[in-house]
Amino acid sequence: MTTQATPLATRETTREIVFTPRVDILEKEDELVVLADLPGVKADDVEVKFERGELTLHAKCSPRWTGRRGLQTEYGIGDFWRTFTVSEEIDSTKISAELRNGVLTLHLPKIEQVKPRKIAVKGE
Amino acid sequence: MLARWAPLVNEFERVRREMDRMWEALDPRSGRPGLAGTYPLLNVMEDDERLYVEAELPGIDLNKLNVTVLSTNELSIEGERRPVEIAGTWHRQERGVGQFKRVVNLPVPVDAEKVEARYEQGVLTVVLPKSQLAKPRQIAVKAE
Numbered sequence: 001m002t003t004q005a006t007p008l009a010t011r012e013t014t015r016e017i018v019f020t021p022r023v024d025i026l027e028k029e030d031e032l033v034v035l036a037d038l039p040g041v042k043a044d045d046v047e048v049k050f051e052r053g054e055l056t057l058h059a060k061c062s063p064r065w066t067g068r069r070g071l072q073t074e075y076g077i078g079d080f081w082r083t084f085t086v087s088e089e090i091d092s093t094k095i096s097a098e099l100r101n102g103v104l105t106l107h108l109p110k111i112e113q114v115k116p117r118k119i120a121v122k123g124e
Numbered sequence: 125m126l127a128r129w130a131p132l133v134n135e136f137e138r139v140r141r142e143m144d145r146m147w148e149a150l151d152p153r154s155g156r157p158g159l160a161g162t163y164p165l166l167n168v169m170e171d172d173e174r175l176y177v178e179a180e181l182p183g184i185d186l187n188k189l190n191v192t193v194l195s196t197n198e199l200s201i202e203g204e205r206r207p208v209e210i211a212g213t214w215h216r217q218e219r220g221v222g223q224f225k226r227v228v229n230l231p232v233p234v235d236a237e238k239v240e241a242r243y244e245q246g247v248l249t250v251v252l253p254k255s256q257l258a259k260p261r262q263i264a265v266k267a268e
Contacts, residue, residue: 022218022219022220023216023218023219024208024214024216024217024218024219025214025215025216026208026210026212026213026214026215027212027213027215028210028211028212028213029212032215033210033212035183035208035219037180037182037183037219037246038182038246039180039181039182039245039246039247040180040245040246040247041245042245064178064247065167065169065178067171068169068170068171068176069169069170069171070167070168070169071168071169071170071175071231072166072167072168072231073167073168074162074165074166074167075165075167075180100183101182101183101184101243101245101246102180102181102182102183102245102246102247103182103183103246
């Protein structure tokens with residue numbers, strides 16, 4: 001898997017500031033697991049697309065500081081956006097996602113024939 | 125001769141890039157060099173009645189999160205993010221794990237008894253009612 005840079009102009013964003021979420025990517029025998037930090041994002045606001053070997057993650061983050069005055073601002077909030085090129089053959093119909101405590105867990109199951117198959121060696 | 129040195133130069137380049145990446149990873153959102161290595165980053169806000177201290181802490185174990193009002197003007201946030209427990213081959217590991225602690229000086233005194241904390245969608249918000257002395261008071265102007 002590699003990260004692919006995409007020009008800002010092509011990104012579908014609702015607001016101007018877009019952040020790149022930090023991710024962990026793990027490969028298991030039968031699936032890829034992607035964990036992404038999406039603090040402040042509700043499950044309904046996450047969009048995951050998988051098309052032609054490209055995984056796109058887009059999450060909208062609503063403003064939450066209305067009516068408050070900032071005294072010390074160390075970070076900003078905005079949408080999250082990131083795309084990956086996936087070299088494994090993924091069964092896109094079986095991709096599942098779960099958002100818990102601001103962490104998105106994506107399961108990308110490999111297509112059956114890609115899974116390692118143990119070949120029995122017959123003796124005489 | 126040049127060819128012999130190339131691998132070493134590449135190695136230096138690789139290490140340099142790796143270090144750049146580490147620094148970026150420490151300070152991913154703010155881009156402010158002064159805050160490199162600071163975790164969590166905090167936003168402090170106010171309205172007339174309260175102070176709000178907010179931190180993005182996705183995937184935190186609530187049992188290990190301690191929010192403590194140390195005095196009328198000091199707040200401490202400490203906790204731990206546990207490592208991912210999935211057996212497999214790592215392709216990418218950007219999400220930090222481990223213990224953290226941060227103490228923040230509050231700009232005005234607060235009522236320590238009434239401080240409340242919420243953790244929603246991986247965001248911690250501490251609401252600290254201002255002490256009576258710190259609240260703005262409208263002074264009635266008397267006419268003759």
